[in-house]
Amino acid sequence: MNLELKNLTRGIIDVLEIDCFIDSDVSLDVISKSKTYITGKAHSKADNIFISLNIVLPIVVNCDRCLDETSYEYNFVYDGEILKEDIEKFNLKKLVDEEIFLNNPTKVLCSDECKGLCMKCGINLNMGKCKCEFEPVSSPFDVLDSIFK
Numbered sequence: 001m002n003l004e005l006k007n008l009t010r011g012i013i014d015v016l017e018i019d020c021f022i023d024s025d026v027s028l029d030v031i032s033k034s035k036t037y038i039t040g041k042a043h044s045k046a047d048n049i050f051i052s053l054n055i056v057l058p059i060v061v062n063c064d065r066c067l068d069e070t071s072y073e074y075n076f077v078y079d080g081e082i083l084k085e086d087i088e089k090f091n092l093k094k095l096v097d098e099e100i101f102l103n104n105p106t107k108v109l110c111s112d113e114c115k116g117l118c119m120k121c122g123i124n125l126n127m128g129k130c131k132c133e134f135e136p137v138s139s140p141f142d143v144l145d146s147i148f149k
Helices: 092-102 142-147
Strands: 015-022 036-045 048-062 069-083
Touching: 015 092, 036 092, 048 092, 069 092
Parallel strands: none
Antiparallel strands: 015 036, 036 048, 048 069
């Protein structure tokens, strides 16, 4: 999706309001995703165009601890500058896809209190306790721990 920015550079308009939905093609490990909602403004100053966007993309992913489906919403702000020589080929969709990829979280949890899965039996610890017994693992730092007690 290309933005029509010529009117900004010619001084016909001062501000271009942006309010649209686009399909994102960025490859994410998601179960489902909706259209990306973009709002913002573009304005011309000197030889450049400044653009400020709020980008929102609701997705459904697996929790990184317990693997249950959970909803997550990419919601971030982009502030950037477009050089006047790049105006003819400025592609809003490409910019949004790049920003989504760069702002991809490293971990998505269903809740801050998610307990994850048992390492032995694989039961979801959010649903209940398992009957697995764990032997304490000795660590080379146990000696240091005894010093601080």
